[in-house]
Amino acid sequence: MKRDRLRDHIVLILGAILMMGPIIVAFTTSTFDPVEIHREGMKLGWGGNFLETYKEVLFQKGGFSGEVTGALMTMNSLILGIGFAVGKIVVSMLAAYAIVYFRFPLGSFFFWVIFSTLLLPLEVRILPSYEVVQQLGLLNTYTGLILPLIASATGTFYFRQFFRSVPDELLEAARIDGAGPLRFFIDFLVPLSRTMIAAIFIIMFVVGWNQYLWPILITTDEHYFTLVRGIKQVLQTYIGANIPDYNEALAMAILAMLPPGLVVIVFQRMFIKGLVESEK
Amino acid sequence: MKSAQFDSRFGPYLLLLPQMAVISIFFLWPAAEAVWASFFLEDPFFGTRVFVGLENYVTALTSDDYARAAWFTVIFTAVVTLATLGIGMWLAVAADNVLRGNNTYKTLLMWVYAIAPPVAGLIGVMLFDQHIGPLVDFVALFGHEMQVGVSWWDTAIAMMIVASWKQIPYTFIFVLSGLQSIPNSVREAAAIDCRSSIRRFWTVIFPLLAPTTFFLMIVNITYALFETFGIIDLMVKGEPGNNPKTLVYKVYLDGFRGNDLGGSSAQSVILMILVLALTIVQFRLIERRIHYS
Numbered sequence: 016m017k018r019d020r021l022r023d024h025i026v027l028i029l030g031a032i033l034m035m036g037p038i039i040v041a042f043t044t045s046t047f048d049p050v051e052i053h054r055e056g057m058k059l060g061w062g063g064n065f066l067e068t069y070k071e072v073l074f075q076k077g078g079f080s081g082e083v084t085g086a087l088m089t090m091n092s093l094i095l096g097i098g099f100a101v102g103k104i105v106v107s108m109l110a111a112y113a114i115v116y117f118r119f120p121l122g123s124f125f126f127w128v129i130f131s132t133l134l135l136p137l138e139v140r141i142l143p144s145y146e147v148v149q150q151l152g153l154l155n156t157y158t159g160l161i162l163p164l165i166a167s168a169t170g171t172f173y174f175r176q177f178f179r180s181v182p183d184e185l186l187e188a189a190r191i192d193g194a195g196p197l198r199f200f201i202d203f204l205v206p207l208s209r210t211m212i213a214a215i216f217i218i219m220f221v222v223g224w225n226q227y228l229w230p231i232l233i234t235t236d237e238h239y240f241t242l243v244r245g246i247k248q249v250l251q252t253y254i255g256a257n258i259p260d261y262n263e264a265l266a267m268a269i270l271a272m273l274p275p276g277l278v279v280i281v282f283q284r285m286f287i288k289g290l291v292e293s294e295k
Numbered sequence: 296m297k298s299a300q301f302d303s304r305f306g307p308y309l310l311l312l313p314q315m316a317v318i319s320i321f322f323l324w325p326a327a328e329a330v331w332a333s334f335f336l337e338d339p340f341f342g343t344r345v346f347v348g349l350e351n352y353v354t355a356l357t358s359d360d361y362a363r364a365a366w367f368t369v370i371f372t373a374v375v376t377l378a379t380l381g382i383g384m385w386l387a388v389a390a391d392n393v394l395r396g397n398n399t400y401k402t403l404l405m406w407v408y409a410i411a412p413p414v415a416g417l418i419g420v421m422l423f424d425q426h427i428g429p430l431v432d433f434v435a436l437f438g439h440e441m442q443v444g445v446s447w448w449d450t451a452i453a454m455m456i457v458a459s460w461k462q463i464p465y466t467f468i469f470v471l472s473g474l475q476s477i478p479n480s481v482r483e484a485a486a487i488d489c490r491s492s493i494r495r496f497w498t499v500i501f502p503l504l505a506p507t508t509f510f511l512m513i514v515n516i517t518y519a520l521f522e523t524f525g526i527i528d529l530m531v532k533g534e535p536g537n538n539p540k541t542l543v544y545k546v547y548l549d550g551f552r553g554n555d556l557g558g559s560s561a562q563s564v565i566l567m568i569l570v571l572a573l574t575i576v577q578f579r580l581i582e583r584r585i586h587y588s
Contacts, residue, residue, distance in 0.1 A: 265417075
């Protein structure tokens with residue numbers, strides 16, 4: 016038994032090195048001077064250029080991505096992450112409420128239409144989706160960035176599942192108290208779903224923040240770049256340069272992973288709960 | 296369905312309106328458009344369309360480039376799916392056995408979940424960089440000089456490593472929560488029956504995890520097919536030319552760089568059929584899914 020325990024710890028430590036090693040090397044390397052990195056390779060240790068590099072990436076104009084700063088991109092990422100999460104929660108809660116709590120002739124038809132969106136990820140319909148957004152004049156807008164991403168039913172399913180698990184007695188009791196559909200939703204269902212909402216918010220925030228394909232298609236104006244979108248720009252300057260700004264490229268990568276990473280770690284319990292339950 | 300429901304004439308439609316509007320405009324319309332466009336040949340400069348029937352499909356399916364991408368997609372998906380499942384499961388089993396320190400390990404092993412694929416791709420580009428990449432140095436110890444972005448196989452292998460790395464936490468989280476829902480009585484009974492922990496895993500625990508494993512397999516296949524876009528896009532370093540590419544990446548290249556609307560749409564439709572098949576398999580599995588709560 017003891018030997019087994021030791022073996023488990025060794026496996027886990029190796030696993031932790033495998034998973035965190037690249038991140039740590041990326042971070043430590045970003046604190047060095049590019050010339051030194053170019054000469055000696057990626058480095059562990061403390062290079063002492065931390066403040067300088069990150070200040071430059073966050074606030075200096077005219078870095079590798081033209082005139083947009085890291086701070087602005089962080090802003091855009093937050094708008095995308097939060098907008099996506101909130102939009103998805105609102106839209107899907109309303110739809111799930113209709114499907115579960117109302118009797119109406121087209122109920123199951125709508126259910127199947129919503130269901131069908133699970134079948135086709137955005138990646139297989141990018142070109143026509145792009146054309147639709149273009150025709151609507153939504154290129155380089157937050158609306159065009161966020162709305163099309165909401166068109167998938169994962170959230171609706173999640174809330175449908177949850178609403179169905181709410182005991183029927185609750186509705187009956189609410190009705191005796193004279194609550195109508197709106198009252199019941201606001202005063203009973205929403206407070207009851209609080210932890211569910213929080214859990215799905217965390218997941219959706221991470222998903223939204225990490226969007227890449229859609230933003231590279233529809234944001235060509237740098238003012239709408241998100242951090243993750245900016246990574247593509249970073250690479251482009253990286254390829255052309257004689258001695259690329261490795262440190263700044265890595266600093267961007269670290270900035271882009273920090274907020275979603277922190278959210279996942281800080282709300283770990285809720286995150287796991289939301290992830291495991293929403294996928295069932 | 297609920298036994299207690301509201302009756303309202305307009306209420307439910309009003310509630311469904313936002314969702315249906317978004318779905319119709321940004322999902323149904325584009326999906327129909329993709330199917331429609333796949334039967335036409337479009338001239339990007341003059342905007343004229345000629346109906347060509349199934350020609351786009353035939354061209355796509357018989358081209359060498361498509362065959363190469365399909366071949367790479369199959370290998371890539373198989374390797375990523377299996378590597379992710381294997382490593383993720385192994386780590387989850389170890390974490391489940393360890394009581395103290397469990398949470399620290401969990402945190403360290405989960406962090407990568409939050410990283411966007413292109414960010415993982417950029418770090419991959421650096422780690423496999425000819426000049427500064429420590430992994431290139433490491434491989435050089437075995438007498439091979441890795442040239443990611445130049446050599447097809449080196450690039451392919453680097454992509455598989457980065458893509459698997461990025462997906463391990465997901466598998467880890469699901470297997471661990473699956474393991475933790477196995478009742479103690481079952482574990483104790485298993486401990487009495489077989490002494491060897493490895494045998495115990497394969498004969499008792501693994502069969503109990505079968506539904507989770509199937510589910511993860513489908514999810515990981517979907518991940519390898521679609522969500523690795525960012526990793527591929529970064530790791531080809533802007534020169535897709537002779538580098539390995541997945542089918543999804545090719546849809547993007549042909550559509551946006553090659554301006555081949557019909558061809559790209561036909562490829563989209565082929566992928567849609569593939570996803571449809573995967574989803575059907577997934578739902579059949581979920582129906583049979585066993586719950587231990």
